[in-house]
Amino acid sequence: MKSHDVINVAVAETSMIVRSGLISVLRHLPDLNIQTLEISSTEGLHLCIESHRPDILIVNPMFDGWFNVEELKQQYNVHEMKFISLICTVVDSNVLKGYDESINLFDNIETLSAKISLMMNVEEDDGDTDSLSQREKEILGCVVKGMTNKEIAEKLYISVHTVITHRRNITRKLQVHSAAGLTIYAIVNKLVDISEVKMKL
Template sequence: MSSTKKIIVITNSFLLAAGVESLALEIRGLLVDEVFSGSEKKLCEKVLLKKPDLIIIDPVSLGEHLIPTLRTLREEPETLIAGLVSESMKENVKSKFSHQLVKDAPKYQLIEELQSIIGKYIPEENSKTLSKREVEILKNVVLGLSNKDVADKLFLSVHTVMTHRKKIARKLGIKTVSGLTVYALMNKIVDMREVERRT
């Protein structure tokens, strides 16, 4: 398996494209392979020919063509799709994307979101080991915090927290909070006094 993950960006904005390329450079093994404008002829065909691991779409650049474009791109199940969204964007547009990068978020948060989407936190050969961020999230979940509370505390989006929780469950083979609590106690991530104080 190739160690480099390829990203395709679809946007009419030079600044947005440059911003995504800058973020990708911060993460080892990520490469922005090409940038397409939303008005590109045969856009979906050209994008899928590149066989990207992740397609990042600026919905504003596609306008009324967003939904048919997404429908076509999703025919390739192995390719992840993320939306470049903003707080002011309509919810019915944002909801079209299961993965989101918030345009006006701070740099460190965008990097974490991108890492989370592409799955670059843990190398494949060490997939059973939790990252520092996953340990942090596990501890807070075990102590009774909701996804939103964890997101607020760690300055992440709720979606990123949920993605990490899925990875934790997959790595450990544990899906229940009670099971995660036992794991956290056995591995000294929390102690019994902390668990007893949880709300």
């Protein structure tokens, strides 16, 4: 799937505040083209599955009492659909069987974007493989300054996992795998000043 392709995401949550807030965040995810559907009842969920078949269903495991992923997959034969549990409260891990991924109320926008991108195998368009997002440029600048993944995560208020995902995407887009090559790219493209580069002797 290319980054400009539409990803249809349905959000099933009875709390209007949580549901609307998550939908607002999904619509503003960088580098992803997401169309959303709001679901507030069991009837709405069944109607959505029957008529829209979203690519991803984000659902509170306690939706309308209790939500059975495996039962829904069997009933509607939607084995290709991805299911993300929306964790709003403490949940028994057995309840999460059958889900492809989990998100919670404390996940930041980069974590949510990374999870959806990985789940949907989102690839950059061929014409854009050498262009880095603003966040990737920030991370590359930190890398060539000698910062660790943990230091970068703390500076940019993102998780270490998200930093690692961005670093992987940077090397894939640039097709540069050495520290020296990344440093040269950062200097030539004015992402850092040569005086800021931490040299390793």
